Amino acid sequence: MLREAQLSICKAIEDIDGGAKFQEDAWVRDTGGGGMSRVLGNGNVWEKAGVNLSVVHGTMPQEALRAATERGVNRGQDAVPFSACGLSCVMHPRNPHCPTMHFNYRLFQTAGGNWWFGGGTDITPSYLVEEDIKHFHGVYKDVCDRHDPEYYPKFKKWADEYFLIKHRGERRGLGGIFFDDLNDRDPNEIFEFCKDAVNHVVAAYGPIIEKHKNDSFTEEEKRWQQLRRGRYAEFNLVYDRGTIFGLKTNGRTESILMSLPETARWEYDHHPEEGSPEAEFLDACMNPRDWV
């Protein structure tokens, strides 16, 4: 199912691009398992897009375990045997009016019979277009509601908390859904929910890109996008659980850091002009809103 989803999402992304094709790399992890990375670079629409499937096993240090789950499982052991499979994806378009999108859905199992699902889909524009964000969140609210009416409010809030760049008091983007350590019901039910969420990535994100992929933009708008991509890199390298887990468990660096933008920018003490579209966007990153 993961492989089918990977291929169908890549196909949709290639169609939107109308030029570039995904390249596929199969890789084996020294300490157990492997994966299939598909990356598209230098496209018409996409600067960098990647969809990564991985099925790994081995032992993870307690530190990595703590980074991966909020439940302390197998306390007292130094290293815990585990297996994990998942699909993750980041899409960075060129146009500053096209948002970046990320999703990740994964299942972990550790020795002793513990298991949990984690995942989410979130959107990171550089500018706020309310109807786009309402559409994106709306698709995920519908997906959630089909499985549990409590999911969307809970997972939307969780995304707002998770994607916070703590040292800045701002989120990397405008959220979506996020959950981790989910094991409160039959695993097949959670699996069906994850499948539904993966299968609605294109419906949630595709129309926004189609709408904006040919928007004109200024040099200043591109520069603002680059500054936001600096924030994206900051979040991923300092706080992202999957990135930290991967780097600390000898994951394949290139597949993990595929999530980083092709280009990023940092300017000292940059503040957008009051009342500008950049300031309006930043306000939405600092003060999460209800979109649906």
Added chain:
Amino acid sequence: MLREAQLSICKAIEDIDGGAKFQEDAWVRDTGGGGMSRVLGNGNVWEKAGVNLSVVHGTMPQEALRAATERGVNRGQDAVPFSACGLSCVMHPRNPHCPTMHFNYRLFQTAGGNWWFGGGTDITPSYLVEEDIKHFHGVYKDVCDRHDPEYYPKFKKWADEYFLIKHRGERRGLGGIFFDDLNDRDPNEIFEFCKDAVNHVVAAYGPIIEKHKNDSFTEEEKRWQQLRRGRYAEFNLVYDRGTIFGLKTNGRTESILMSLPETARWEYDHHPEEGSPEAEFLDACMNPRDWV
């Protein structure tokens, strides 16, 4: 003394640039202390350069303490009162033939009478010019030798270990000296050593910039510099002790992340061509050499 050093280094950097001037920001830390950040942007030679003086106090969580020192001080306490002062600096030139340089010298004191010095100066070129690196390391060997003949070999090796980007098996650059948790002799002696090290930054680094600041370069060389700056950002955000300490103790984000390059780049699975100058440089990052 820190303030004098800050001003004289800034003056030397402005002279090399021949255009841009440092802007000064005084800041106060909510939880105690403050600092003086001096930043130069958009120069002829420098894309971004900053020299930051800070004198802070407060309490630090054990986690931050562990990130700051390898000695477990005041074990058993959740938060430890501390004070710290230091001078730190990062210089990112525009020209890919001009190396980035960083230094940081600091004194920590915690409740209970513990204290230690930490610091170092290191160089991060994008290309290997042996005589430049020999000059840089040579100046620091001389500084070290004046205080203890064991310092240079020990601190050079420490820099090679410290500046390792573990998940890549490569260092961010070509090292220099690094030490932490230094308290094995009279504090005045260590202070004199730190002072000597700070006072030789310009002698070690300035001539290399003067030599290369007008070198011509290709688009490909600029791209390689950008990729190396991606590595620099990776190191700072994932591994750098000072950065992690600062972000976790409510330091001033803009002063801490002043160290990030203005622009950075990540390409999926990039490898320089065998036998190229880029590959030669990378080899020196993966296999530390003796320069003096």
